[in-house]
Amino acid sequence: MNCIFELTDLEYHYPNGPKALESISLRLMQGEKIALVGPNGAGKSTLLLMLNGMLRPDSGTVRYQGEPISYKRRDLMNLRKKVGYVFQNPDHQIIAPTVFQDVAFGPVNLDYTEEEITGSVDKALTYVGLPEFGRRPPHNLSGGEKKKVAMAGVLAMNPDVLVFDEPTSALDPDSARSIMDLLDELHHAGKSIIISTHDVELAYTWADRIILMNQGKVMICSRPADAFSDKGILAEARLSKPVLVELHDALYELGMVKSGKIPQSVLDIVGMLRMHHHCCCDCSPSGFIVLADADCLDEEVLKEIVHDEAVTIIGGMGTAAKYQAKKSGISLTYTHGVIDKCLLKAISGQNSLIITHGGMIKRVLSRVEEFNDESGNTVEIVTFEDYQHKKP
Numbered sequence: 001m002n003c004i005f006e007l008t009d010l011e012y013h014y015p016n017g018p019k020a021l022e023s024i025s026l027r028l029m030q031g032e033k034i035a036l037v038g039p040n041g042a043g044k045s046t047l048l049l050m051l052n053g054m055l056r057p058d059s060g061t062v063r064y065q066g067e068p069i070s071y072k073r074r075d076l077m078n079l080r081k082k083v084g085y086v087f088q089n090p091d092h093q094i095i096a097p098t099v100f101q102d103v104a105f106g107p108v109n110l111d112y113t114e115e116e117i118t119g120s121v122d123k124a125l126t127y128v129g130l131p132e133f134g135r136r137p138p139h140n141l142s143g144g145e146k147k148k149v150a151m152a153g154v155l156a157m158n159p160d161v162l163v164f165d166e167p168t169s170a171l172d173p174d175s176a177r178s179i180m181d182l183l184d185e186l187h188h189a190g191k192s193i194i195i196s197t198h199d200v201e202l203a204y205t206w207a208d209r210i211i212l213m214n215q216g217k218v219m220i221c222s223r224p225a226d227a228f229s230d231k232g233i234l235a236e237a238r239l240s241k242p243v244l245v246e247l248h249d250a251l252y253e254l255g256m257v258k259s260g261k262i263p264q265s266v267l268d269i270v271g272m273l274r275m276h277h278h279c280c281c282d283c284s285p286s287g288f289i290v291l292a293d294a295d296c297l298d299e300e301v302l303k304e305i306v307h308d309e310a311v312t313i314i315g316g317m318g319t320a321a322k323y324q325a326k327k328s329g330i331s332l333t334y335t336h337g338v339i340d341k342c343l344l345k346a347i348s349g350q351n352s353l354i355i356t357h358g359g360m361i362k363r364v365l366s367r368v369e370e371f372n373d374e375s376g377n378t379v380e381i382v383t384f385e386d387y388q389h390k391k392p
């Protein structure tokens with residue numbers, strides 16, 4: 001993995017304010033999903049603002065792709081094309097009278113042609129699931145929609161790295177899930193993603209790596225399972241253990257699971273319990289998962305499979321898949337945490353269909369393979385085409 005950001009000995013004091021960052025040295029790698037976690041005032045936002053040069057450290061260096069950031073106006077513009085920043089409060093980011101004009105702000109400033117502007121705005125709005133919102137005034141939108149418009153404004157410049165300050169703050173659970181699904185989709189499309197959050201549950205289940213901060217310092221930088229295992233540090237940072245870790249610890253103390261991998265999902269916990277209680281795969285035959293690529297789906301065939309009695313659960317992953325399902329009048333059983341939920345159904349003998357596209361297809365295949373390897377199950381995954389041909 002290449003290093004995208006290298007931060008060395010960063011120190012920062014707000015003018016007339018407190019010391020917000022102290023001795024920060026970190027390497028952030030390409031393609032990672034990183035969560036900065038910490039209580040309010042820990043310095044998360046300040047650190048994120050260093051990544052695209054909105055704040056300049058008092059001392060220390062921020063390197064992007066090996067080069068120290070230059071704070072000259074033109075260089076900063078170039079950096080911000082590659083490192084997109086979504087503010088915690090979309091009202092700080094959305095400024096234009098219509099959604100289209102707002103999303104076009106970046107491309108216009110980058111001197112795109114008219115055609116390029118329209119193309120990039122349409123693509124970005126479609127990506128976030130708001131293709132028909134161009135003429136709407138942003139101030140009439142819901143919190144979740146505003147957040148997506150702010151995201152579209154950043155995506156219209158096609159950055160390599162996306163930085164989100166508290167992506168789910170002030171959103172209802174459904175909007176928050178939909179934003180996190182979008183982040184996953186962007187990650188599967190090859191973007192590096194860095195978020196800040198004080199939500200340990202979200203960080204624990206979403207991130208590849210956790211950077212735990214408190215009082216302007218990095219306390220831990222490690223994989224989620226390790227980051228949340230030090231009770232002392234969590235107490236100092238006034239954070240609690242994720243529920244899955246608490247549950248695992250309690251089950252372990254009761255002798256109901258063996259120690260080993262700390263679970264990162266409900267499916268992991270269920271797998272551990274089944275293993276420990278010798279609930280073998282032979283006694284209950286697994287269901288199968290049909291995997292359909294939304295980018296090359298025949299609508300009529302899709303409808304046929306949806307009405308197939310053998311497949312009772314339908315999951316949609318990614319904006320294109322969800323849009324395709326809506327267009328075809330198909331109601332989705334799952335739109336979030338789809339792979340694990342379909343695997344849980346599979347081990348109880350039920351079959352499902354997952355509609356997805358792009359890089360997420362590989363993710364479904366690798367997650368099912370990883371699950372089969374770890375649990376000893378043999379959940380079969382068949383392509384949509386193979387399933388069609390297999391049917392009598």
Ligand code: ADP
Binds near residue numbers: 015
């Ligand atoms: P977090 O994102 O973890 O909540 P911040 O980076 O916003 O933390 O804040 C770190 C510290 O810097 C806090 O003590 C906060 O009060 C202070 N701070 C943040 N922004 C400003 C500002 N614009 N002026 C002065 N102090 C600030």
